Amino acid sequence: MDIYLPIAEMSVNVFAIFGMGAGVGFLSGLFGVGGGFLMTPLLIFTGIPPAVAVATEANQIVAASVSGVLAHWKRGNVDIKMGMVLLVGGVIGSSAGVWLFTLLRELGQVDLVIKLSYVIFLSIIGFLMLIESARAIMAKKRDVPRRQHTHNWLHGLPFKMRFRRSRLYISALLPLGIGVFVGLLAAIMGVGGGFVMVPAMIYLLGMPTSVVVGTSLFQIIFVTANVTVLQSVTNYTVDVVLALILLFGGVIGAQIGARFGGRIQGEQLRGMLALIVLAVCSKLTYDLVATPIDLFSIGSGGH
Amino acid sequence: MPRLLPRFAALCTFVLALCAPDRDAQARDITIDLTDPIVSITTGFTGTDLLLYGAVREPGDLVVVVRGPARDEIVRRKEKVFGVWVNRDELTFDKVPSYYRIASNRPLEEFMNSADADRLQIGLGNLDLRAKVSGKLLPEAPYEFRQGLVRNLQRLGLYMTQPDNVVFLSEQLFRTRLRFPANVSVGTFTIEVYLFQRGALKSTATTLLTVRKFGIEAQVYDLAHRYSLAYGVLAVIIAVVAGWAANAAFRKG
Numbered sequence: 001m002d003i004y005l006p007i008a009e010m011s012v013n014v015f016a017i018f019g020m021g022a023g024v025g026f027l028s029g030l031f032g033v034g035g036g037f038l039m040t041p042l043l044i045f046t047g048i049p050p051a052v053a054v055a056t057e058a059n060q061i062v063a064a065s066v067s068g069v070l071a072h073w074k075r076g077n078v079d080i081k082m083g084m085v086l087l088v089g090g091v092i093g094s095s096a097g098v099w100l101f102t103l104l105r106e107l108g109q110v111d112l113v114i115k116l117s118y119v120i121f122l123s124i125i126g127f128l129m130l131i132e133s134a135r136a137i138m139a140k141k142r143d144v145p146r147r148q149h150t151h152n153w154l155h156g157l158p159f160k161m162r163f164r165r166s167r168l169y170i171s172a173l174l175p176l177g178i179g180v181f182v183g184l185l186a187a188i189m190g191v192g193g194g195f196v197m198v199p200a201m202i203y204l205l206g207m208p209t210s211v212v213v214g215t216s217l218f219q220i221i222f223v224t225a226n227v228t229v230l231q232s233v234t235n236y237t238v239d240v241v242l243a244l245i246l247l248f249g250g251v252i253g254a255q256i257g258a259r260f261g262g263r264i265q266g267e268q269l270r271g272m273l274a275l276i277v278l279a280v281c282s283k284l285t286y287d288l289v290a291t292p293i294d295l296f297s298i299g300s301g302g303h
Numbered sequence: 304m305p306r307l308l309p310r311f312a313a314l315c316t317f318v319l320a321l322c323a324p325d326r327d328a329q330a331r332d333i334t335i336d337l338t339d340p341i342v343s344i345t346t347g348f349t350g351t352d353l354l355l356y357g358a359v360r361e362p363g364d365l366v367v368v369v370r371g372p373a374r375d376e377i378v379r380r381k382e383k384v385f386g387v388w389v390n391r392d393e394l395t396f397d398k399v400p401s402y403y404r405i406a407s408n409r410p411l412e413e414f415m416n417s418a419d420a421d422r423l424q425i426g427l428g429n430l431d432l433r434a435k436v437s438g439k440l441l442p443e444a445p446y447e448f449r450q451g452l453v454r455n456l457q458r459l460g461l462y463m464t465q466p467d468n469v470v471f472l473s474e475q476l477f478r479t480r481l482r483f484p485a486n487v488s489v490g491t492f493t494i495e496v497y498l499f500q501r502g503a504l505k506s507t508a509t510t511l512l513t514v515r516k517f518g519i520e521a522q523v524y525d526l527a528h529r530y531s532l533a534y535g536v537l538a539v540i541i542a543v544v545a546g547w548a549a550n551a552a553f554r555k556g
Contacts, residue, residue, distance in 0.1 A: 002347060006527070007524065007527055064546065067549045071550070221543075228542070232532070233532055236528055247545050251549035289386055295382075295388075298376050298378050
């Protein structure tokens with residue numbers, strides 16, 4: 001069954017898109033990741049214009065994060081104060097990101113920047129995860145104790161703030177900076193940015209792991225909501241019909257994935273995810289490097 | 304008796320209508336019609352076919368030219384920079400037809416001279432595509448960019464030439480099938496039919512076609528472009544509600 005997407009202005013197969021949503025949802029449930037960094041490249045591979053893919057995926061992540069945060073909220077695993085500071089940074093970063101996105105679009109470089117950002121981030125993350133999971137598998141055999149976070153120059157920054165829920169007394173500039181960076185990624189790549197924020201919260205801020213995921217989801221809701229509204233207003237690239245199909249697929253896939261997740265070992269899971277990430281990354285790299293079928297491309301001017 | 308009066312009036316109108324073409328006898332050398340003058344882009348739209356049919360008074364060769372609404376197109380050329388293909392040079396073309404299709408009953412060069420083809424802009428090579436730099440039209444567009452533009456539009460199924468797509472059912476009756484792909488632009492399309500006899504242009508006929516978005520698709524598009532802030536906020540609300548509903552539904556299950 002085909003459906004016409006009003007904003008992307010193309011016709012797609014509903015089941016294919018639903019299947020993609022479910023597949024990525026399954027992986028996100030299985031691995032406990034957002035999935036935006038897989039969904040956006042997949043949409044691009046299907047032929048959805050990258051600008052529409054990014055903006056629409058931000059809209060879908062709003063739903064996925066609301067659905068995810070509720071469970072953490074009930075268990076009190078959301079550090080609201082920390083979330084608010086991250087959020088302020090996130091709104092600044094994502095607003096700047098949408099502005100940059102618009103500028104790049106006018107210059108005809110937005111597709112390239114989206115793809116390049118993906119290649120860079122996916123390769124870094126893929127390799128780090130692969131190394132980490134390999135180490136974890138070996139460490140398990142040798143039983144090496146995990147190192148706690150250490151104090152460094154980051155803790156000497158001004159504007160110190162107390163975060164009770166996270167049991168931290170650190171400079172507000174740190175979470176603010178992380179928020180700005182993640183906001184930029186959300187706007188340009190159409191991701192929640194959990195894959196950057198979660199490690200940053202653990203290793204840079206030293207937050208307890210119990211509150212990390214909930215707090216990250218909490219801030220992602222607002223940042224992706226900001227991206228959705230700004231992209232709608234400046235670039236008209238949010239396709240609600242596409243977002244809805246992805247969303248239904250994603251929600252169902254995530255529930256099934258979460259149930260499967262308990263049966264597989266954590267390190268092996270991470271290794272598998274790393275391989276998927278690297279596969280997507282290679283495909284994107286290939287598309288950038290391989291000689292295109294036509295050196296000339298067209299785009300409508302004057303919206 | 305008075306009841307007959309309106310009937311008589313109606314009869315007069317009918318007769319007048321029949322006579323009317325005589326004032327414009329040349330135009331009636333060709334009579335054309337479409338199966339539907341409106342193409343509606345609805346939820347299930349995957350492109351559509353329309354039938355253009357008609358009759359000619361005297362046999363000859365026919366060319367059907369369909370043009371979509373014009374818009375500016377930016378053409379960009381990729382170059383390899385540090386191993387990656389990057390858009391470098393770009394050129395804006397002025398008022399490019401978003402759709403251009405030529406159909407005829409036999410190859411154009413068999414019955415049309417190049418002067419006519421050029422004047423009427425019949426044929427992909429004869430289309431008057433003008434590039435502009437900072438608002439000023441260039442006398443001649445760089446060939447590579449022009450070809451790049453046409454090639455891209457052909458690949459999208461928006462530009463095509465079909466030298467055997469006009470079918471004569473008899474000496475007078477003909478029909479041609481017009482294909483509109485899913486990515487067709489909305490707006491007014493002009494359909495021109497040219498009749499050639501012994502290599503000379505004898506007559507032309509023109510009709511219009513409207514492509515529009517219809518139903519929910521049109522409303523979504525309209526909202527997104529006219530009330531973009533409301534649209535964005537609505538998109539967020541839908542997502543929040545859907546996320547919350549998903550959580551509630553699966554918690555019970």
